Amino acid sequence: MNKNENKWYASWFDSPFYHILYKDRDHTEAETFMSNLTDYLNIPEHGKILDLACGKGRHAVYLNSIGYDVVGADLSENSINYAKQFENDSLHFKVHNMCQPFGETFDAVFNLFTSFGYFENKSDNLATIKAIKANLNDFGFGVIDFMNTEYIIENLVPENTKTVEGIDFLQKRRVENGYIIKDISFTFKGDDYQFQERVKAFSLADFEALFEQAGVYLLDVFGDYKLSKFHKKTSERLIMIFK
Structure with missing residues (x-):
């Protein structure tokens, strides 16, 4: 592991x-x-x-x-x-x-x-x-x-989709427990993928x-x-x- x-x-x-x-x-x-x-x-x-x-x-x-x-x-x-x-x-x-x-x-x-x-x-x-x-x-x-972070949080786009190289990346953003979190989900060659970015809102x-x-x-x-x-x-x- x-x-x-x-x-x-x-x-x-x-x-x-x-x-x-x-x-x-x-x-x-x-x-x-x-x-x-x-x-x-x-x-x-x-x-x-x-x-x-x-x-x-x-x-x-x-x-x-x-x-x-x-x-x-x-x-x-x-x-x-x-x-x-x-x-x-x-x-x-x-x-x-x-x-x-x-x-x-x-x-x-x-x-x-x-x-x-x-x-x-x-x-x-x-x-x-x-x-x-x-x-x-x-x-x-x-x-x-x-x-x-103050500017980012004020202007946060809760959800959008970005298409790159034929992949539709669904991006969902939120602020939680002092972190700015982005959930990224997409499908590639029939498989579903999910990733998350978490950055402390310093x-x-x-x-x-x-x-x-x-x-x-x-x-x-x-x-x-x-x-x-x-x-x-x-x-x-x-x-x-x-x-």
């Missing part, structure tokens, strides 16, 4: 259907964000970046292409095996649990596109921030790019409390990928820079 079987993100992110459902994510927007972020942080030329929860490595590959020495780390073996095809002297991928320190230090550690708040065990959230702190060198910055204040416990300092908060000022009611993202 897979030790991660009871953790929704281990099976869903490892499934080919996850990548089909989200395949139309905006590459240009993501690359603009990476360029804006590395410029803003003034990461040194050939600086070392850890992309934590890197998935199939798209952002790590782009960061490497603009001149950085990048390590992509993810819990999903399938995703890392896929990403390894892009490896070179300054780009590496490794299966790694982000609750634990990586074992080396970086100029920046990025946790992007809402890759936080999955854990059932509350202590894992704090452990991840402590691990990011341990992964930073003396001049390094941590970045967590999360959704702005607010900025929740993160501030975690940062204080972890002994890191919040330096800046942005509300979108252009690094505009954060507004609780209208910003789609909650992007936090800390050290």
